[in-house]
Amino acid sequence: MEKWFIKNSNDPGIDYKKLGINNVVYKILINRNIDTEEKIKSFLEPDLSNLNSPILLKDMVKASNYILNCISKEKKIRIIGDYDVDGVTSTYILYKGLKRINGHVSYDIPHRVQDGYGINNHLIDKAAADDIDLIITCDNGIAARDAIEYANSLNIDVIVTDHHEVPKIENSGVVEDLIPNAKAVIDPKQKECNYPFQEICGAVVALKLIEYLYLIRGVEKDEFYETFLPYAAIATICDVMPIIDENRIIVSAGIEYLKKSKDVGLIALFEACDINPDKLDVYHLGFIIGPTINSSGRLESAKKAIALLLEEDYSEAIKMAKELRTLNSERQNLTNEAFEQIDEKIIDEDILNKHNVLVLYKEGLNESILGIVAGKIKEKYYRPVAVLSDSNGILKGSGRSIEEYDMFIEFSKSKHLLKSFGGHKMACGLSLERENLEKFIEDIDSKENLTKEDLIKKIYIDGQLSLKYISMQLAKNIESLAPFGNGNSAPKFGAKNLNIISLKVLGKNKNFIKMTLQENNVNFTATLFEDGNSFLNKLAKYYGKNAVLELLNGRPSNILIDIVFNLEINEYLGNSSIQLKIKNYRITGEKYAR
Incomplete structure (x- = not known):
């Protein structure tokens, strides 16, 4: 379950047209507390000269x-x-x-x-x-x-x-x-x-x-920036640091240096990951490059990743990069298997009705992927989660949290039951003796004060946007606010009562949904990553199976949907078009969504 909210930050009354931006971009910036002329100029033009002095x-x-x-x-x-x-x-x-x-x-x-x-x-x-x-x-x-x-x-x-x-x-x-x-x-x-x-x-x-x-x-400064900013940018994104202030400068400049990097290890990594450096963005670093580097430390030794980055012979580097890609595929399989086991445990033991903070133990899991599994469970149920398994005679694990629960502070209250512990508000690592597990869970339960409202996922929207106001110019204006990530997420907009006039379920795993949405005779293509059968079943629940079959067969439907979306510019064969990337949705008519 989730609730949608429109951000409504106070307008400081800046003459935004003088700054060369439109009202939509202005509202997005104000929503991010970029609320002075100086802050807006600095944000729109991230410059290396504005980095803080190391001294x-x-x-x-x-x-x-x-x-x-x-x-x-x-x-x-x-x-x-x-x-x-x-x-x-x-x-x-x-x-x-x-x-x-x-x-x-x-x-x-x-x-x-x-x-x-x-x-x-x-x-x-x-x-x-x-x-x-x-x-x-x-x-x-x-x-x-x-x-x-x-x-x-x-x-x-x-x-x-x-x-x-x-x-x-x-x-x-x-x-x-x-x-x-x-x-x-x-x-x-x-x-x-x-x-x-x-x-x-x-x-x-x-x-x-x-x-x-x-x-x-x-x-020379130029040598320093060219040599090291690419790696600082990768780390800033992959460690989920907020892309604001000087992090925004580092990521913006770092990505540009990455695109033209001559480092053999990076070039081999891009090749093995099938990434065109010219198209490189935050997504590629956070969801492809990062996990590939991480895979060596998770399943073997992180020294493999450093050796790749230091390698100067391309033939050796490409072998090493491909080996990391293979390790990453293995890591993905282990993660999916572990997630299914933990999710099954949650359902079988009715854990959601017993605990607000989920401390989950499963014997035999690979400890290297526990943090990823905790993150996936957190996303599914919107609860603070720690996933534990066996390691050299003790239990070790990782935690991932929600905004309403400072995991570092709260778990520190039960630190006397742990062998080791460290982390920050949103994530932690911990270990404890097997015999202390139940005591730890009881202690965490007794000290947490999360409410039902805290456990409802909140979706914050920059504003409602009718389809008739969407244009290529607006999409390009929004793109100027990139790079997007933690602390500067891609702007989200809401639109209600959109008619689905065509729909296809695509992809090897049937988890890519492409549809055409219409509002007052204005059409846009929209995409959604979700299990196709699950999505179709949700539509059928409210509009009937026949209506869904008609839609799949290319006939008009009366099926309506509300969406939260990002604007994306899709480049294909030299042509540019706008797509709506659906982040959240609700079938118009769902009782719980009203």
């Missing part, structure tokens, strides 16, 4: 001086990243950047199953065996106080670069950051950090460090 990050100067001192003394530096896209790309940025300024540098990535998340004693022992003098973490480390103390005990210095939430401790009613005892800690979420924009990913933190080091060493 604003706490400990940036201290970290950079220490790294340069290590390089001058030819000390050995090891980067320890993480196994997801953000970890892989931030490792790449630090490794490539330090190499460029003559650092004696290597990298290591924890194995998802054998090591778990982030820096740990095992990786530190490996570093000690290799006579490493300095470890630099990326996309991890802020919560690794014990591991960093262990490194200190072995006379290995540590610099932390991270973007995750800082663990807290309460002293006499005052909440303080619990900062690890490292040589320097760069994380914008530290209380004492005055960086203007906290919502950057680990790769962007790494980017800022290299930017400052390059500045000191006199490396």
Whole structure:
């Protein structure tokens, strides 16, 4: 069940025509709190000169001086990243950047199953065996106080670069950051950090460090941007950072650099994924490139992905890229199987009527895909979800949340029952002993205060848009607001009582629906991704089976539908046309939708 709402932000009274935009684009911008002339100009023209200075990050100067001192003394530096896209790309940025300024540098990535998340004693022992003098973490480390103390005990210095939430401790009613005892800690979420924009990913933190080091060493800005912005853009999208403020600048510029990248690994990746770089956008990075990079860390070792990005021989790179694509297909199959098992458990055990927060355990699932499964379950039922399975004698899992439930804060209330825990508002990772599972579920249940209203998915619409007002010019104006993603979603519009005058169910899996919709003799093609039989059955429920059969046979129907949609420009054989991409719908007449 879901509710639709039209956003209705207060109009600040800006003369938007003076800014060269129309009333629809103006309303979209106001709905995103871009509500001053300065903000609108900055948003419409994202410029690299508006990026925040790296020096604003706490400990940036201290970290950079220490790294340069290590390089001058030819000390050995090891980067320890993480196994997801953000970890892989931030490792790449630090490794490539330090190499460029003559650092004696290597990298290591924890194995998802054998090591778990982030820096740990095992990786530190490996570093000690290799006579490493300095470890630099990326996309991890802020919560690794014990591991960093262990490194200190072995006379290995540590610099932390991270973007995750800082663990807290309460002293006499005052909440303080619990900062690890490292040589320097760069994380914008530290209380004492005055960086203007906290919502950057680990790769962007790494980017800022290299930017400052390059500045000191006199490396040209153009080289810096061309080399590293593509990877920061990939990470920003794949780590689901909000594409606002400087993230919008990084993604906008990064995609342009990606389109003309000469990096052999990236070129091979585009080829293996059947992506035309000229057409590259956020979708390709978030739903094709990202999962392909992620597949190595999920099913084997993330070092495969880094090796691909560093590869300079195309014949080798294309082999590696194709291997990652094969791994990604395997990951997709495992995910679908696990989702079906968890969904069946929810239905069989009537879990939705017993719990508002779903903590779901299933024996034998591949732990690498638990977060993806949790996300799919969350999308289906609109509940906070944690999916757990067995791992080396304990239960490990991942959580995904809804806007109304801060998973980091709420699960932290039951942290005494967990072996490990970390994350942020919308996602987390956790582990616990098998015997504590029921206690953990009971504790979570007793402390959550979600209402029935909280568990109804809310669909926010930028405005109603009659079909007669849709034009190619409007579609192009809306396209100027891209790149779209978290925090700057593609504008959604609503239209009611549209007549379906033709309909086809297409695709190998019969899950692509193409229809022609009409309002007052104005027609547009609309597309919907959904199981074809399910959609037809919904139509038949309200309009009868005969009406649906008539429609499928090409005859006119009286079937009406309300839709929430994005405007898309479809390019085919040199011709451009407008399509309505349906995101949500309801059959006109559905009782629950009124």
